[in-house]
Amino acid sequence: MKYYTGIDIGSTASKVVVLDDEKKIVNHFVLPTGWSSKETSAEIARRLEADGMPINEEMKVIATGYGRVAVDYAAKTVTEITCHGKGGYALLGRDCSIVDIGGQDTKVITVENGMPSSFLMNDKCSAGTGKFLEIMANRLGVGLGDLFEMASSGKALAISSMCTVFAESEVISHIGNGEHREDIAAGVVDSVVNKVAGLCSRHSMKGDVLLTGGLCECEYLISCLSRKLGTKVYSDPMGRFAGALGAALIARGKK
Template structure:
């Protein structure tokens, strides 16, 4: 059976077409119209797969915008979908770390890939993709540029994890002439400390799989792995793990 998973995140919407393997996938900016973003991602993924919408047997929605479309057969939390997708790609996974646009989460899995525990930060931008995006903007860098800038630099200690206060702090450091490289390293260090704080409230077990678009940044992966003292498993195209999990649930 052909199934589809659509993950409507705060910044990006992802769709995966699955029929025993990934046949098609697409990502579009969510913008101000999550419903339209989801339909656009669905059309693009089906086109890539060469499959008509009428051939789809089930569609599951996840992410912040999962309530926005009536075409979903089920709506499932991103916690469950990331766990399912990560376990499918790497059955040895016992912990999932996901840094999304507006939240970050650490998920514990049992041997069968079911969620046994989780902790989630969704009350503020600290430790999220949005935090990184704002901080990179202050330095006039892209997210990839932020990682490159930070490579090998001694991180400056940022006193605040709050996005608003950290932005003001960084502007002040720049005004004092502190090197951008040290500030960039400090930003990554702040993200890693936030993830470390979350992970410390759950029994962290190998294998640790890092999902979400932030996992595409090797510099961030290195810093988080160093803080946690583990080797991170990063799947190919980690941004699609939640949508894949949704498609697998739809296939069930």
């Protein structure tokens, strides 16, 4: 039995997708990346072996994501941009623009004829990323899931800073002023959506929009983003695995 595995070592989570020869997903899982990409990649190998898919000549691995070089048993590394493009295309089944809100960066990728044709990434900054949401959720003393839950019943307060550190102090002063947590949470989500929409408008988007990355199942975020972009944003339960799926598809190759 031949297996084709895509491993996406992100800054927050590591995603793994295994395909068989028919491009059917036969295994997928996610692990926290933790402090060592090397350790995570070893852990993934152990997990695959336990699942009866050991790293051997019957298995071809392509690694992607920030920690891609740490996967020493990968045949090749491919950037997360190409992988998200291919994975997103496979999930949606047609050309589209992919918005990936990652832990550390956000990117917009245009897919034409099944191939990523252009992309734009945010610059040197965590505003508009998963990291931003994580920090703000922390500050509000809730988990990420609760943050969206709270936000959905709030009325967005303005959080205008471009910088996470300054935005955090805006949040602190909202807290100090006794504002409702729901309203602050809504402001936090609104701020991320604005940043992401800004990136989208600088990139000439084409076709339908697909959200990938760890936030792909946040209904509230998806609806805010749809409203801001003025177009339906699609998502998929496998959206967080888009990068790993793309890597696995590249491992599988044409045929």
